Amino acid sequence: MKKRVKLIVAYDGTAYHGWQVQPNAVTVEGVLNEKLTGLLGEEITVTGASRTDAGVHSLGNVAVFDTETRIPADKISYALNQRLPEDIVVQDSAEVPADFHPRFTDSRKTYEYRILNRRFPIPTLRHDTYFYYRPLDVEAMKEAAGYLVGEHDFKSFCTVGAQVETTVRTIYDLTVTKEENVIKIRVTGNGFLYNMVRILAGTLISVGIHEREPEDMTRVLAACDRTAAGPTAPACGLTMVGISYETKKQ
Incomplete structure (x- = not known):
């Protein structure tokens, strides 16, 4: 059986x-x-x-x-x-x-993007943390993250050509924290588009180096255009933390 x-x-x-x-x-x-x-x-x-x-x-x-x-x-x-x-x-x-x-099955997925922000890399972190030498303004990144929480059309944060029925997703939580030299971007949502978390990370990094202002996130979302958001951050910094499912469906 x-x-x-x-x-x-x-x-x-x-x-x-x-x-x-x-x-x-x-x-x-x-x-x-x-x-x-x-x-x-x-x-x-x-x-x-x-x-x-x-x-x-x-x-x-x-x-x-x-x-x-x-x-x-x-x-x-x-x-x-x-x-x-x-x-x-x-x-x-x-x-x-x-x-x-x-x-x-209805679920919440959590991802974490890690950035090592210091002058030189640390070899033991090279596989799971993206090294970025330019100083990042974590407070500005936190402010920008706040604009992305909620239900939005995240087409600007999706790789062009991705085959999906809809680009609307809900982000329940998006935090930016720093411990010593490691910045962690942690996001929980009901689903993510192709490369969405890495594009979110790349866009928040662009805020962190003051290439764009936190409030620009509203404009980026409204554009529904991949070119409006920041670069796709490298894969090495991204970890799927876990998935929680609706208990009644298990």
Whole structure:
């Protein structure tokens, strides 16, 4: 009898061409499919909640798969981690209802973008933190972030050509904090457009160096034009923190 198993997956995305399976490229999804197929002795294809880009990291991406294995769902994580490379670790495995879908179930996703803001890089932070040497005005970035909270059309913050039904999204929380030399941009929303968080980060950085004023965010949103926003910040600074689902749907 088939059952649906949910995985919470953490990974360092440095060595991968993103989440989604691609021909002739090593991806997180591809590795999971391969190792699960070997472990369970049946062809396994996982479905992920977030198709993170090349170089993007995760502390809690969610994936599901269907299996006929007799191994208890909560034990699969232990067995799978024995087969996975050290830069992918399943944090939890659990059985979920057969109709649970990680992308189409109401959820809140949280991402964090980290910036090392100092004169010189720190080698140990190079994989998960974007080094930026120009001094950033964190207070201005905080003020700008406030304009982006709420339901808006985020077309200006989406890579041109992305195939989506609507570019309207809701940001529930967007904070900018600094601890020593590391600035953290943390955002929680009901969903994100292609490269949206990295464009948000790049735009806030442009505010931080006073290339634009915090109140310009209103104009950027209204423009619905990618060229109105700032650059796309590098992938290495972005980490998916986690996803919370509506309890009643699980």
